[in-house]
Amino acid sequence: MPNGSDPWESRGERPIQDFGIFKASEVERRGPHGKTGRFVILDAPDWGVVVPILTRNGARYVLAVRQFRHGSGTVSLEFPGGVVESGEDPERAAARELREETGYTAGRLTLLGDLSPNPAILTNRFRVYLAEDLRPEGDQSLDEHEIVDVREIPEEEFLESLGGPGWDHALMLAAAFLYVRRRG
């Protein structure tokens, strides 16, 4: 009897369309039930976010960014992050995004997790880093259509508010899960 732990066998793949930020392909695969199906998947560059923790007078703050997002058509509060460029080391990409979006650099970056943002449709990885020993190094350095506000939010307030309106980016809650588990 076929079971869910059996891998499917690839029978080919054809590109459908390149959208720049991701490419759509159709894969043909044969499953453990002996049937063949065709499935649309999206190939995107890897993504990463940084959970930046500022410590001041013994209190912890999260450095978060606010920006308009075109999928939801709403303003979203998030951890800094973005796309890993082709050939770029993921940790360097995380450090770069932190610097560009917030103006801060981190004395220490720790990988909290290496996830799939959505294995049903996406081929790429989503890495989560903890950033500590933060130091302001200058102004933001943003792309043409990036307009990003930086906010320092007391850690407990941040963790309690996550999931509410404007704080509802699911990948950020995944990052928060990894952070809270590590922090204990």
Place this chain on the structure above:
Amino acid sequence: MPNGSDPWESRGERPIQDFGIFKASEVERRGPHGKTGRFVILDAPDWGVVVPILTRNGARYVLAVRQFRHGSGTVSLEFPGGVVESGEDPERAAARELREETGYTAGRLTLLGDLSPNPAILTNRFRVYLAEDLRPEGDQSLDEHEIVDVREIPEEEFLESLGGPGWDHALMLAAAFLYVRRRG
């Protein structure tokens, strides 16, 4: 000076391609910086997952499902869930997916959160429910290409393993964040 909390103004939208499980569109929007850009977004039906908690002899277990995923090309351990059908109530969809994938029904469903799976590119919502008072009601009832194993995993083992190989679906960690915060 433009800031990240200012919404962008829509200047139009054109469909690009309908892939069945999602549709790609291009939106044109004018930002608070006075510039206009074009952005590719994906319109998908809403998604939902259920965190099903079984209690037996005072111990808690998570009812998880294992299945091959075509984006990652790997087997993934997940909470039961799926797509909200057109016109379907999201809570009914969650109850239906739980029943179809595991054979269990829930005496009580509680909304834990209403998230965006990825506001940068997706327009849809991702709802997370807690399912309690679970009762086995019969066999699974799966679609043609669904092959799903059901596993009962001790809750602490599940929460510690989340994020590791095969347990790395980021949206499931987002659901776990909401569950752990509610459980306390």
